[in-house]
Amino acid sequence: MPQSSIRPVRADVASGKRRSLGAIAAVTCAGLLLAACATTEAPPPPPPPGPPQYTSPIPASSLVGRYGLAAYHRPEDAGRTEAQARAQCSNPYIITAGPNGGVMMYLADDPKLTEVVSKAAGGPTYIGPPEDAAGDVRDRQVLRWDGHVLVLKWVDPEVNKRYGTMVYVRCN
Structure with a gap:
């Protein structure tokens, strides 16, 4: 009788080992399947391209201030227009600092x-949105900047025809 009672124990031990090995094999297979799934996923998309690269020849801090503003269409009116812009300081055009290092x-x-x-890209200096390349149609070309007078010409010929060349004179 003792032998018969031993056999069921051995059978239980053997079947327990088989269950343990089966569980280990199942866990291993599941881990391998998960690892295979993780390695077959597509890589994340590349980040979007950044803004165009150019130099900023006029620091934004030097543009912040109050300005008299006037405009002309004929080059011979430039001097008279500068005087008119100076007279507009009682109702100034205000340029403030922007949230990302530019001006508003x-x-x-x-x-x-x-x-x-x-912005400039090896040529004239422009003022415009940072996401546009230098000389884009939304830009204005800087014709003059001496720290006191800023003269800007719209790049877009149609816009320039309507608005003319803008003269900003810093108010004291």
Whole structure:
């Protein structure tokens, strides 16, 4: 009788080992399947391209201030227009610092302020939205900047025809 009682114990031990081995094999297979799934996923998409690279020849801090503003269409009116802009300091055009390092100004035909930066790409200096390349149609070309007078010409010929060359004279 003792032998018969031993056999069921051995059978239980053997079947327990088989269950343990089976459980280990199942866990291992599940782990391998999960690892295989993780390695077959597509890589994340690359980040979107950043803004165009250019130099900023006019620091934004030097543009912040109050300005008299006037415009001309004929080059011979430039001197007279500068005097008219100076007279507009009683109702100044205000350029403030932008949230991302530029300055806040109005674009053509847009009633809301937009952050713009000075930019150049090996040629003339422009002022316009930072996401646009230097010389884009929304830009203005800097014709003069001496720290006191800023003269800007719209790049877009149609806009320039309507608005003319803008003269900003810093108010004291």
